[in-house]
Amino acid sequence: MVYVDDIIFGSTNKELCTRFEKLMKDKFQMSSIGELTFFLRLQVQQKEDGIFISQDKYVAEILKKFNYSDVKSASTPVDLEKPLVKDEDADDVNVHLYRSIIRSLMYLTASRPDIMYAVFSCARFQVTLKTSHLLAVKRIFRYLKGKPTLGLWYSRDSPFELVAYTDSDYAGKHVDILAV
Template sequence: MVLLLLYVDDMIITGDDSTGISDLQQYLKSHFEMKDLGNLSYFLDLEVTSNPDGYNLSQAKYASDLISRSVITDTNVASTPLDTNVKLTPSDGALLSDPNLYRQLVGSLAYLTISRPDIAYAIHVVSQFMSAPRIAHFTVVLRILRYVKGTLFHGLHFSINSPLILSLLGCRLGW
């Protein structure tokens, strides 16, 4: 099996057939200008590392850049992405005068859920208020960002021993 993932001008070729991969690379090189950058380490803001236990996916640089773009200037971090007692409604407090930053941050945080399923529910909650975000909603977004700030290097681990097992790096879920 040979798999090709293509996004604009970025490509990943992988599979279990090394001859097939090599043949595909040669075919593509004969028709397109391309460079072989070696083993996968970074693709679409996903950082990929391998170790003897398997593969790790994270978006630490993306998350760090997102925090830098946000309005957070303090060093505070949050221990959870969402307060368990939070109950947001469409009429919580005053409307934001400029909802653009809210929308940008929530959209960026939604992309971060690729490697951070631990924030998916919190992002689901705040994304419900994209059309008319309020100050209370923005406060929750800031809490999510503070949580991400304290857990920058969390991500996904794909075990080499069991390809169907997915676990969170640096995170313990106690359901």
């Protein structure tokens, strides 16, 4: 992958990248910044056998921003023993803080599909949020604290077919949609 002004282009064939870069420079007035390593908080590591995209610097940044840098780590992003439901009896939470946290975590799902279910489950409660929902978000941060360097690996040898598998209901976890 190569970053040219505001364009990112890539190929599994380095010669094609070089030719395309030259063509673009000949046709338009632009400069090449070189191989892509960092873009919009996405870290890109290009190796001989593939490309690894991660956001571990962003993970550290949001852990620090929301004061979760010193939390104990968790092995999963969701606590299966405590279902996330509408909890009318619990205390209210600062709506602006919660929404800011959810926005930050949603951006992180670009390279972290492992937290997608947990983040979007918490996002459902942005109107009727309570302390139990903030605790669920804290669990996601605890998981990120223990696994900050996960990301997406695109192997150079494999055909470019994006195939993803996820347990979208997190092992049969049922949440009453009407409770939102």
